[in-house]
Amino acid sequence: MRGPPARPGLRRSRTRSARCRRRPGPARRTARPPARRQLREFLAGHPGIGPAEPAGPAKEPRPDPWPRINPTDLAEVRAVRTTVRTVLEEAATDPAGTAVLINDGLRRSRATLALRNDHDRWWTEAVSDTDRCSAHLAATTLSALASVIAALGPARLGMCAGQACRGTFVDLSRNGSKQFCTRTCAHRASVAAYRSRGGRRRASPAPSSATADPPHDRR
Numbered sequence: 001m002r003g004p005p006a007r008p009g010l011r012r013s014r015t016r017s018a019r020c021r022r023r024p025g026p027a028r029r030t031a032r033p034p035a036r037r038q039l040r041e042f043l044a045g046h047p048g049i050g051p052a053e054p055a056g057p058a059k060e061p062r063p064d065p066w067p068r069i070n071p072t073d074l075a076e077v078r079a080v081r082t083t084v085r086t087v088l089e090e091a092a093t094d095p096a097g098t099a100v101l102i103n104d105g106l107r108r109s110r111a112t113l114a115l116r117n118d119h120d121r122w123w124t125e126a127v128s129d130t131d132r133c134s135a136h137l138a139a140t141t142l143s144a145l146a147s148v149i150a151a152l153g154p155a156r157l158g159m160c161a162g163q164a165c166r167g168t169f170v171d172l173s174r175n176g177s178k179q180f181c182t183r184t185c186a187h188r189a190s191v192a193a194y195r196s197r198g199g200r201r202r203a204s205p206a207p208s209s210a211t212a213d214p215p216h217d218r219r
């Protein structure tokens with residue numbers, strides 16, 4: 001999970017007249033900070049993250065399990081994000097330490113297995129035995145990463161090889177050769193490598209006609 005983008009210029013961009021026009025009192029007090037709003041939107045977009053439901057036929061849409069996000073929720077979710085990132089960064093080089101981290105996170109989130117049903121499809125997934133959204137996020141993400149490690153090995157979790165990219169990935173490819181988080185990063189690295197080779201060719205002295213290689217053989 002990436003963190004919410006910083007918006008340092010948001011307040012400074014408001015003019016004095018805009019501040020004067022802004023409605024005072026309750027409207028300002030109830031304004032939800034962007035990070036909390038983003039977390040609300042993330043949870044709303046991932047309805048599978050939440051308390052276990054009784055298995056059965058398709059039912060009415062369940063009520064929102066987290067109608068309000070407070071600063072404590074936000075701090076707890078950020079801590080989970082840090083744990084997940086550490087797992088992704090260190091699994092390949094420190095699998096034993098990563099296993100301790102995952103197991104500790106699952107234990108603290110009180111993860112438990114639940115049987116789900118939706119439109120005649122059944123599956124199991126980890127949910128938290130608490131009412132904390134951070135614990136449900138931890139149970140879902142850490143159990144999923146644990147499943148990848150158990151099925152494919154710890155080397156399938158990694159960091160993007162792109163320059164200046166902090167992206168991470170889970171490599172589900174057949175041969176396990178993934179290096180970049182997205183095609184964009186892979187393409188950018190490919191273009192940079194191509195330009196680097198071209199730059200070296202332009203910087204080297206031109207070979208004499210007697211020893212010159214055909215263009216396609218040049219390194």
Ligand SMILES: [Zn+2]
Binds near residue numbers: 161165167180182
């Ligand atoms: Zn990347």
